[in-house]
Amino acid sequence: TTDFSFREHPHTRFNILTGDWILVSPHRTKRPWQGKVETLPPDNRPAYDPACYLCPGNRRADGAVNPQFDGPFAFTNDFAALLADTPDGSLNDDGLLIAASEKGTCRVIGFSPRHDLTLPQLTVEEIKAVIRLWQEEFRMLSADPAIHYIQIFENKGEIMGCSNPHPHGQIWASSHIPLEIDKENRRQEAHFREKGRSLLSDYLDKEMALQERIVTTNEHFVALVPFWATWPYETMIISRRHVTDVLGFTADEVTALADILKKLTTRYDNLFNISFPYSAGMHQAPVNSGDQPHWHWHMHFYPPLLRSATVKKFMVGYEMLANPQRDVTPEWAAERLRGLSELHYKENTN
Amino acid sequence: TTDFSFREHPHTRFNILTGDWILVSPHRTKRPWQGKVETLPPDNRPAYDPACYLCPGNRRADGAVNPQFDGPFAFTNDFAALLADTPDGSLNDDGLLIAASEKGTCRVIGFSPRHDLTLPQLTVEEIKAVIRLWQEEFRMLSADPAIHYIQIFENKGEIMGCSNPHPHGQIWASSHIPLEIDKENRRQEAHFREKGRSLLSDYLDKEMALQERIVTTNEHFVALVPFWATWPYETMIISRRHVTDVLGFTADEVTALADILKKLTTRYDNLFNISFPYSAGMHQAPVNSGDQPHWHWHMHFYPPLLRSATVKKFMVGYEMLANPQRDVTPEWAAERLRGLSELHYKENTN
Ligand SMILES: O=P(O)(O)O[C@H]1O[C@H](CO)[C@@H](O)[C@H](O)[C@H]1O
Ligand SMILES: O=P(O)(O)O[C@H]1O[C@H](CO)[C@@H](O)[C@H](O)[C@H]1O
Numbered sequence: 001t002t003d004f005s006f007r008e009h010p011h012t013r014f015n016i017l018t019g020d021w022i023l024v025s026p027h028r029t030k031r032p033w034q035g036k037v038e039t040l041p042p043d044n045r046p047a048y049d050p051a052c053y054l055c056p057g058n059r060r061a062d063g064a065v066n067p068q069f070d071g072p073f074a075f076t077n078d079f080a081a082l083l084a085d086t087p088d089g090s091l092n093d094d095g096l097l098i099a100a101s102e103k104g105t106c107r108v109i110g111f112s113p114r115h116d117l118t119l120p121q122l123t124v125e126e127i128k129a130v131i132r133l134w135q136e137e138f139r140m141l142s143a144d145p146a147i148h149y150i151q152i153f154e155n156k157g158e159i160m161g162c163s164n165p166h167p168h169g170q171i172w173a174s175s176h177i178p179l180e181i182d183k184e185n186r187r188q189e190a191h192f193r194e195k196g197r198s199l200l201s202d203y204l205d206k207e208m209a210l211q212e213r214i215v216t217t218n219e220h221f222v223a224l225v226p227f228w229a230t231w232p233y234e235t236m237i238i239s240r241r242h243v244t245d246v247l248g249f250t251a252d253e254v255t256a257l258a259d260i261l262k263k264l265t266t267r268y269d270n271l272f273n274i275s276f277p278y279s280a281g282m283h284q285a286p287v288n289s290g291d292q293p294h295w296h297w298h299m300h301f302y303p304p305l306l307r308s309a310t311v312k313k314f315m316v317g318y319e320m321l322a323n324p325q326r327d328v329t330p331e332w333a334a335e336r337l338r339g340l341s342e343l344h345y346k347e348n349t350n
Numbered sequence: 351t352t353d354f355s356f357r358e359h360p361h362t363r364f365n366i367l368t369g370d371w372i373l374v375s376p377h378r379t380k381r382p383w384q385g386k387v388e389t390l391p392p393d394n395r396p397a398y399d400p401a402c403y404l405c406p407g408n409r410r411a412d413g414a415v416n417p418q419f420d421g422p423f424a425f426t427n428d429f430a431a432l433l434a435d436t437p438d439g440s441l442n443d444d445g446l447l448i449a450a451s452e453k454g455t456c457r458v459i460g461f462s463p464r465h466d467l468t469l470p471q472l473t474v475e476e477i478k479a480v481i482r483l484w485q486e487e488f489r490m491l492s493a494d495p496a497i498h499y500i501q502i503f504e505n506k507g508e509i510m511g512c513s514n515p516h517p518h519g520q521i522w523a524s525s526h527i528p529l530e531i532d533k534e535n536r537r538q539e540a541h542f543r544e545k546g547r548s549l550l551s552d553y554l555d556k557e558m559a560l561q562e563r564i565v566t567t568n569e570h571f572v573a574l575v576p577f578w579a580t581w582p583y584e585t586m587i588i589s590r591r592h593v594t595d596v597l598g599f600t601a602d603e604v605t606a607l608a609d610i611l612k613k614l615t616t617r618y619d620n621l622f623n624i625s626f627p628y629s630a631g632m633h634q635a636p637v638n639s640g641d642q643p644h645w646h647w648h649m650h651f652y653p654p655l656l657r658s659a660t661v662k663k664f665m666v667g668y669e670m671l672a673n674p675q676r677d678v679t680p681e682w683a684a685e686r687l688r689g690l691s692e693l694h695y696k697e698n699t700n
Contacts, residue, residue, distance in 0.1 A: 002437050003437060003439070004436070004437040004438060004439025004451050005439075006439075006441070006449060009433070009436045009437060009439070009451055010431065010432050010433055010436050010451070010452045010453075010454070011436075011439070011449050011450060011451045011452050012449065012450055012452050012526055013448065013449045014448035014449065016445070016446060016448070020529055021526070021529060023431065023432075023452060023524075023528075024449075025431040025432070027433075028429060028430075028431050030429065031428075031429030032411070032429075033513065034513045034514065035508060035511060035512065035513030035514075036508040036509065036511070036513075039389070061382070078381075079378060079380065079381030079382075080378075081360065081373065081375040081378050081668075081675055081677075082360055082373075082375070083359070083360055083377075086354070086359045086360050086361075087352055087353060087354040087359060088354060089353070089354025089355075089356075089359070089361070091356070093556065094552070094556065095366070096366060096552060096553050096556045096577075097556065097577050098363065098364035098366070099356060099361050099362065099363040099364065099374075099577075100361060100362055101354050101359055101360070101361045102360045102361050102362050102373060103360075104360070149672070151668060151671060151672040153667040153668060153671050153672075154667065155664075155666045155667040158385060158386040159386065160664065160666045160667070161385060161386070161664025161666040161667075162385065163383065163384045163385030163386075164384065164385075170667065170668070172668050172672065174373075174672075174673075176362055176371070176673075178373075178672035178673035179370055179371060179672070179673045179674070180670075180671055180672055180673065181672060202444070202446060203446050206443065206444065206446045206447065227446075227447050227449075279666045279667040279670050279671065280667075281667055281671040281672075283671070300671060302670050302671075314505075314510065314511025316505045316510045316511040316512075316629045317503040317504065317505040317510070317511075317520065317629040317630075317631055318431075318501060318503060318520070318522050320530075320629050320652050321501060321503050321528075321530055321629065321631040321633070321650060321652075322499070322501040322503075322522065322524075322528035322529070322530055322531060322631075323524075323526075323528035323529045323530065324529070325431055327431075
């Protein structure tokens with residue numbers, strides 16, 4: 001009889017942040033792929049595109065004209081999923097039909113006036129300006145007492161539903177606490193109550209001791225493939241210090257966050273020598289919800305690609321109906337990401 | 351001040367089966383779409399394809415040769431995500447790294463020897479033979495005491511990760527109870543304990559009284575858009591009788607299930623006059639887990655398309671990091687599906 005090995009045998013792993021399990025099938029990459037092959041969008045954009053509603057000086061859907069900005073900029077989404085003026089209302093029909101009105105707002109955050117760049121191609125100084133804008137937006141949005149959670153995120157690449165290649169992210173602020181935040185809230189709260197330390201501080205110590213899933217680090221942040229990663233090249237950035245939200249960072253930490261964002265996204269682009277698609281976003285303490293000392297700021301990256309620039313992982317039948325499943329181990333993915341350069345392939349002219 | 355309206359204003363709805371909430375943004379379809387447009391796979395397949403590993407008489411990856419079957423057929427997946435001979439093993443490192451070995455098996459279910467057909471194009475008799483094979487497989491797989499859940503499902507269409515257009519589904523049987531089943535288990539158990547009736551019996555009575563979300567019905571089954579539907583055209587088939595799993599159906603119910611499967615999938619194909627992609631699957635009682643009287647058999651359909659045959663709904667940044675979100679109301683989707691013919695567009699030669 002063989003011994004059980006996490007490198008070889010099917011197993012489940014527990015996500016300590018959500019309480020969910022993930023099915024890992026390390027042996028399954030051997031299967032041939034005859035399925036859908038993605039087409040890559042062209043990667044030779046001009047620095048300015050007259051048809052782009054995010055370029056400086058251009059007109060947006062609501063008629064507003066963008067200023068001639070020279071850094072990051074923010075405005076309210078012209079087709080927002082959440083609206084500030086939603087009237088109150090709710091329904092509970094025998095506990096079977098349950099619904100409630102939802103208030104909020106959706107903001108668009110342009111990362112740069114340049115149409116042709118993406119996050120890893122900006123300088124650390126330019127990324128710092130994006131982080132400062134995130135902080136400003138977070139402060140501004142949390143001033144509305146109706147808002148209880150502020151989700152800062154980016155959909156990068158057509159394959160992730162991004163409808164405009166101009167580098168940008170979004171912020172959706174809502175009156176309800178969203179599902180994923182609620183799960184992480186409960187788990188972090190229980191751990192903090194029991195241990196007096198944040199869940200991610202303890203987890204980070206464990207990962208730093210093992211060095212198996214670390215991708216890159218600096219003085220204030222660590223990027224790693226979480227033990228329970230679901231997407232093939234999923235990663236997480238964790239602040240070394242236990243900080244509850246983006247407003248808690250010192251000036252040094254803002255610089256270090258810009259640095260690790262550049263390093264991690266550069267490694268991603270270097271994996272398949274393409275502008276690497278993902279959805280990424282911060283998780284942090286809810287606002288206007290009382291003291292949240294158990295929250296530990298972190299950022300998730302969920303990239304869809306599996307085998308190559310054109311073959312993605314499909315989270316479909318079994319994953320939607322039963323349980324998320326992955327085909328390579330998180331350790332294998334971490335090793336590949338760790339082996340890549342932190343000099344962007346487009347800058348590498350040797 | 352306006353009154354709150356579920357047809358107009360952003361709101362959240364509660365999924366009584368899982369306990370999760372979904373964000374609904376009825377007004378959001380107005381936004382223009384400049385994002386990814388899917389390419390449709392060719393829809394002129396031959397009745398027999400010599401290169402297809404699911405066609406009769408052809409050789410599979412493991413060297414086995416398919417028999418000259420004339421109905422549905424089943425075999426073990428040559429690249430299974432779950433394996434029967436996984437050694438036992440588990441890990442719990444300070445409650446931070448938690449994992450356990452997983453046993454199981456993955457089966458492939460060919461629906462027809464014909465390479466060029468799909469479920470809605472089979473006759474009711476032919477679909478009945480598929481249901482009988484599902485029953486046979488369910489009986490056979492549950493005979494292994496290591497198995498606790500049997501997930502019967504279909505990924506249809508390239509866009510849903512289906513790697514071979516020959517009509518087929520899959521069955522994954524696992525030693526753990528998967529995440530989605532665990533959620534539905536708890537909610538159905540609590541309702542049954544409190545009310546002495548299954549959750550879906552009570553829900554079905556409510557929907558039949560309202561007639562707002564019903565798509566099609568027959569003597570033994572109802573197809574509807576659930577009040578908490580996440581995907582634009584998501585539907586659910588519910589048995590009128592409280593039956594815990596697919597083995598509990600009478601001969602009449604098997605015929606009626608075949609009938610409603612044909613009607614629902616025909617309506618789907620008629621929506622955009624294409625072979626409509628989806629992931630679909632049954633939810634039913636776990637096996638080898640003691641008495642499960644609270645379980646009520648049902649089947650979910652999760653189709654990705656939103657606006658047209660080529661523009662899908664992306665469940666990305668906000669949805670992955672925060673909360674699932676939809677852009678049209680379930681009532682609007684039900685009305686559209688209800689308005690379609692139950693004669694397949696390819697058979698409609700007028
Ligand atoms: O088993 P298949 O058809 O090769 O694979 C497909 O369905 C599986 C079960 O939903 C998924 O895990 C895969 O990502 C998908 O491509
Ligand atoms: O707001 P956008 O970029 O038009 O839309 C994109 O991101 C949203 C938030 O994740 C999703 O709801 C949409 O499905 C996606 O296409």
